[in-house]
Amino acid sequence: MQTAVKIIAFANQKGGVGKTTSAVTLAHALAARGKRALLVDLDPQGHVALALGLPRQPSLYRLVVESAPLSEVAVRARPNLEIIAGDKSTEQVKRAVTLSDFRESILADLLRRSPYDVVLLDLAPSLDVLHINGLTAADFVVIPTRLDALAIDGVQELLKTMAEVARRGHAFLGYAVLPTFFERTTRETFLQIQAVGKAFGRRVWPPIPQDTRVREAPALGKTLLEYHPDCTAMRGYPENGRRVGGYWQALDRLEEVLHA
């Protein structure tokens, strides 16, 4: 049976901003809340599988280039969560896609028919045909960013690319800027969050605090939910008796998007 799957891309043309961590954490959290989720690794580094304690695999290659059925290549990572893993063969996927007809919508065509509630795409920090494919497939784009000038430039560049994709007829539901590695004690962070808030308003989601556990979890092949669900990166900062920021709050915002 065909379902109304929502496709969420995690993208920023700057690397090291927390795209994979955000995609893996939120995919697992959605699955834990009962959503059937698929996480697709579009980055040749293949870190999605590693972050979930699985080996890198040429699943994306088999899906796109060898036309293997999605049900055959999707790997069960956690209850309710399956992944299309990537590895260096993803580079060959790019070449194959470049030579195809309708090359920009290959991924969209494959994923729209998938039997999931939500598909999350972890995009590589590059501007290539697979990146455009990911954006063309996406209903909504989450843009993780560090709060420094170079990363925010990456946000602006991505928005230009999205505007280009939109001009070619693709309708996005919207986008959100997700500040990561947030350090509330530094003046630079304060100035940057003010600037980002001024530019993007409500599209700026509550930030993900800087937390060493974010680095430790993938080394053990665990998600943050498994490694430390109460860590600052998950629960945010205490502020006036409430918690502000963190992945649990980002999850709430993401669920609002899914139910919109």
Added chain:
Amino acid sequence: MPDPKSRPASDRSLELDPSVQSLTEAMERRWSEASLPRRQREKLARERAKIQARKPQRATYDLPPVLRQRLKQLSDSLRVPASQLAALALLRFFQDLDSGALDLGKFKTPSRSPRYDWNLELPELYQFSERSRKTRARDS
């Protein structure tokens, strides 16, 4: 995709997410305090600690204005804190309740609220206490 710079300032999307707003306000407060002289910073920290310590003692209840006014008058005339008078009144109430001197059943009426089964008819309760106050005043 709209260019964020070209959006009008009145655009609702330019309002901040409430959590982001609260976080930036807290950061702003910290930064502005950081530039104050040491004594003022310490004073602010002491005040914050005092407010924090008083939090478990604070409660908010709806009271009939007449009771609130009476409490204030008494507080003014005796020159004692109204909170302490309210605490004393509650202590006496619980003593009466525990000893059986006060029967709440007399004041209970069914409530239509999904949250409560009963209401207390406070005006009668107040008139009763007002009468007894006047009686005591006359007798003395």
